[in-house]
Amino acid sequence: MTTTPIFRRPVRIRFRFLAIIAVAVVLVYRLWLFPPAQSWLPLTAREGRAPVLDANSTLGFGAIYVVSKADSPRRHGLLQAANVTDIDLTIPSQPKWTEKDFGSPERKSSRGSLLAWLGHLHLLRQFIDSGLESALILEDDVDWDIRLRSLQAPLVSAAMRTVLASRSGSSAKSSWSSDDIDYYSDDAAARYPYGDPSLWDLLYMGHCGDYFHGMDRGFEAGHVRPKDLAAVQHLSFNDTSLPDFDNLHPWTASLLTNLGVPVHTRLVHRSIFPLCTFAYAVTRHSARRLVEELASLERTDHAAYDVAILISCREGGLRCWSVNPELFHHQPGKSMIAGIDNSTHLPPVDAKAKDQVELRGETPNIDCGFWDGAFAFDDGDDKTLKYLQKEVGRKGRCLKPGRELPR
Template identity: 45%
Template sequence: MERRTNRWLLLALALLLSITIVRHADIGRIRHVAHNITNRLRPLYTGAHANTTLGFGAIIAVSRPGSPRREGLIRAANITEIDITIPDQPQWNAEDIANLRAAENSTLTRGSALAWLGHLNALRYFLHNTTLSTVLILEDDVDFSLHLRTHQIPLAATAMRMIASNLTVPPSPRSHKSRLQNYWGIPNTWDLLYLGHCGDIYPPESLASLPQSQVIIYPDPTLPPHSALHGKTSSQLSDLHVPEGHRLLHPSIFPLCTFAIALTRHSAQRILTQYAACEADGGTEAYDVRILEACRDPTFRCWTVNPELFHHVEAESEIATVNGGGQWSVTEADGDRREEAFNIGCGVRSLAVREGESVAEARERLRGEERCRIGGVEGDEVTQGGQRS
């Protein structure tokens, strides 16, 4: 326990001293420049575990009745001690699907339509509960790390609070409370947080074109080594010269998939009524494409944690199954079979609970297993430029 505490203290020191910000530089080579933000970060960072809803008002999962993926999600939530709500979904009918499809040149399949309707149902559930100001919406096949609540979320939230402190809060007719700092920063500074996606992939010049104060590279020793990441993720981090054991937080550029997205009440309402109420004329492949299109709107502020904190597990595609074949899997498509989801170190859904073992006992044992031990960034390994010595 003492050793784990010392490691966490070293991580806190590393975060305070070594968060780096991407500076406009040569296109094709992003240089990391140290930014002295210790005094500004100190009041924002606590080192404490996130609460059971990861700093949001609630965590809601999109899961159809009878989904075979639900049991694994609930088990993962119990092991990591997070609270997930799974709203009931109606039995969608042909009229529901017809109302979702574009009036002209629809390309939406029945399977994609059902998944889309499930997301809209989650949004309505969130908005119906007037006590909730933010929500994290998950798809029921996501995997995440055993260290999600204890390390990954506190680090990402601190980085988001840092960015929020650099941004000008837009005027709001709502109460002054909308300008106050919360766990994920000032709510008026973001509309959507991509915590789970299948890649926000872009060339280095796209990142270099963003304002310096809006791109943060921060240490996270729970991130798997680049060699263990998906090939596209690994190549991207290499192209951006991101050190091992570090993640980026930046305005979303080209994010795909909605494995785990956080929303405010205002942004959820806009998605429900403006962006994703139905398929766009000319055709829309899926719900996540409409969300990407929403993020292209400069008035809709989206941010990406990269690499992601949630990714889907290898499983049959329910959309493909509904559509009558063509089961699809990321791992099979890339010729790489693994125990856990891509980019997720110590994925909870692939961890085994022994017979007769309590959840608490399993949690403590699993944290000591080789692939779940926290390594990477230590306080004396980080130089001012964010590079490993």
């Protein structure tokens, strides 16, 4: 059977065989590579060390895997965004799941939730068999900022390296700031951009909120306080790609304001109450624990996969970290799970941001993203794609009416 690539030249499709129980065909979307980009950081090289440049095409992880059905209507837009940003995505074919794959019939999970759960476990097994040391798992409805590769991922990886290096030493510190970050690359940073994988298990890079408490509490003034942030290991750093508080999700803005976090400041902190699994990084150790124990359909009775991950972080011993606000957020619109379950229910986080999304025309907590279609191009239009790669993906120009960012 011949597989037709969605894009003729910018995307090269290759077949990759990963052994699980049988040989599975994996579509690997290789994206057009840029020549080396200049550093976005105003730094000069130190002796024996080079300044950090843009992240690589897998954002510093071994691979980026995407949970996506073959007939998903969201895949085309995802691939276009990946092309403009110049990141490589691996999209394994999903098996045809049967009722016996769903586990106990007494489980209180919807069919849509179970299919999503099986999709995540399938990707984790693919990663385990790949021999890679780390992987980023994405759901196929995520959106991200045009500066994901050139600014955001390098900042987060440097922050993680700083925190983990301090924790592995004799330092008793529990909080760090931009002044503590070592932005420079060396052999260790090149091998493990996010720090030694033996020192962390899961990194939430995309979620629908880690609000430091469950949804049973409100978001009125004082729902969290600066002392709550001081009590958790964290690093705060300036990130000019973050929207100001008026343009952040209302609950995210409330969280940061009440914690005393300045505007345009992002946090990396030990996870407290992370919700949703839009994008998360794992190591081989944590992936194996999730598949065999913590998120196994046979060994747990949680209602949904993201709940299993939340409990694993809070009670299962996983060393989880959250990027807050997140780098990835699911695009506005009906989810695939809701479509399968014929549900019209809008989750509370989405309902709270509905008016803001319509006003901004952007995905929550994303400053200049791809959801509105502003950076779409016709299949096979190499000229437009190359222009978008250069001006939007590399230079970070938000080429939307009235929105162009300063160079």
